[in-house]
Every structure is written in structure tokens, then in C-alpha cells.
Amino acid sequence: MSDTQVSELLAELASLEDPRARAVNERHGDDHGVNLSKLRAIAKRLKVQHELAVELWATDVTVARLLALLVCRPKLYSAGELDAMLREARAPKAHDWLVNYVVKKNPHADELRLAWLADADPVVTSAGWALTSERVVKRPEGLDLAGLLDTIEAEMKDAPDRLQWAMNTCLAQIGITHPEFRDRAVAIGERLEVLKDYPTPPNCTSPFAPIWIAEIVRRQEAPSAQV
Known part of the structure; x- marks a missing residue:
């Protein structure tokens, strides 16, 4: 997966930032202001791309990590990878999505x-x-x-x-x-x-x-x- 695609996606996500949404989300501990319906639309466009998901997660950007959880292939993660991801996912939404969308589907x-x-x-x-x-x-x-x-x-x-x-x-x-x-x-x-x-x-x-x-x-x- 090219660094260019990750950079382009980060720029696209940044363009969707809404200060009012961020203010609401930050009250719940989530440091982003992207409408989740718009985020899901991007994920639908990308379809499943596990390698891209791994790179998006590695950016340490909360909204990019949410996108990663939508485009990954849950069964491909090892137990060690998921344990490390959970300990990194301090934003409540990333934590919840990781558990519900990925870990629950993992062997x-x-x-x-x-x-x-x-x-x-x-x-x-x-x-x-x-x-x-x-x-x-x-x-x-x-x-x-x-x-x-x-x-x-x-x-x-x-x-x-x-x-x-x-x-x-x-x-x-x-x-x-x-x-x-x-x-x-x-x-x-x-x-x-x-x-x-x-x-x-x-x-x-x-x-x-x-x-x-x-x-x-x-x-x-x-x-x-x-x-």
C-alpha cells in the first residue's frame, strides 16, 4: 500500500472535520470531528483492504483508526496484534469499534x-x-x-x-x-x-x-x- 494513499485519506478526513462535532465528541473523550455517516461512506468506497487498515491504524490518528476498523479483515489479526491495538485505543469510540467490529469476529x-x-x-x-x-x-x-x-x-x-x-x-x-x-x-x-x-x-x-x-x-x- 502506498504512503500516498494513506496521506490522501488523512487529508480527506481532515477536510471533513466539523468543529462543532469535535466539541461534542471531545466531551466523550473522542478527539475527532468527522461525521460517522461520512466516514462509513469512505469505507464503503474503499471496501475491505486489510493492508491499508494496518497502515491507517499505525498513523495514531483517531478518525483514521476508526476508518481502519471499517476496512480491515478481522480474522487476519493475531491475538498479540489485537491486544496491542486495544492498549493503544484510548479513544472510547476506537475502543468500542475495535471490540465490537473486530475482536468479536476474531478466532x-x-x-x-x-x-x-x-x-x-x-x-x-x-x-x-x-x-x-x-x-x-x-x-x-x-x-x-x-x-x-x-x-x-x-x-x-x-x-x-x-x-x-x-x-x-x-x-x-x-x-x-x-x-x-x-x-x-x-x-x-x-x-x-x-x-x-x-x-x-x-x-x-x-x-x-x-x-x-x-x-x-x-x-x-x-x-x-x-x-
Whole structure:
């Protein structure tokens, strides 16, 4: 892949910067101001180009890294490469996209999940919890759900924000998808009160686990009521 193409793409991305969007994104820790629909349009034009993705990631430019995650081939990364990328991805959006668009589709996902859950860095640990939530929903066989609830009950209240959010998501997913643990999941949420007062826009579901669980279960049990 030519350095020229990478330079041209960086220039194109820079031309799409919107100061107002950057101001909003920076409040969430993301240092870019590019509209994500426009970014996805560039990715659609480029199609899958794994070598280009590797070079875009190496630029250390957040929006270029987001583009890299859209045009890469997830299964080609080694576990070591993904571990290094996660530790470099300090911007929340790059972190989330890396986990959701790439790691979840990689054959090393569960190996990384276990390693990250045991990591001392709470941002890295949050990725392990995100992958655990995926397994809770799609492939719970072999998971110790009661043990996960024990850990959440003991550690979520005082966890740093990003880790707390990931643990809370796992708590809610256990309650939603595993009826035998629902009452306990709701009770943990009610006792810890994590995200109880989180500002939730109209027509959106609160991330407070008891409300989240109740709302999704209600929708699942009344499918005919959904439009």
C-alpha cells in the first residue's frame, strides 16, 4: 500500500472535520470531528483492504483508526496484534469499534476475553467484560453466571466509569437472557444503584439495570405489541 494513499485519506478526513462535532465528541473523550455517516461512506468506497487498515491504524490518528476498523479483515489479526491495538485505543469510540467490529469476529476472541478480564488496566478489563456480555447472550455454555454476578456485586459500584458501564451491561444481559438469574440481577442493580440517575432521552431505555431488564423482557414477552 502506498504512503500516498494513506496521506490522501488523512487529508480527506481532515477536510471533513466539523468543529462543532469535535466539541461534542471531545466531551466523550473522542478527539475527532468527522461525521460517522461520512466516514462509513469512505469505507464503503474503499471496501475491505486489510493492508491499508494496518497502515491507517499505525498513523495514531483517531478518525483514521476508526476508518481502519471499517476496512480491515478481522480474522487476519493475531491475538498479540489485537491486544496491542486495544492498549493503544484510548479513544472510547476506537475502543468500542475495535471490540465490537473486530475482536468479536476474531478466532482469538475468547482467549483475549479471559486475558483482559484479569488485566490490571480497567480500560482493558472493560473489553473483557464486553466480550463476556456477548457470550452471555450468544454462547453462555461454560460461563459461570453466578460467579459473574458475584464479581459484579462486589466490584461494580466502585469501578471506573468505562469498566462500570461494561459490568453493568453484563448484569443487564444476564437478567434479560437468563430468567433463572433475573431476580438476582435485578436485586443487585437495585442495591448498587449504578446508573440509576443516568440522563436518558425520551423513547430510550435507561441503562439502570432493573429498568433495562424489565423493559427488554416486556418487549420480548409482547412481540405482537411491537410495530
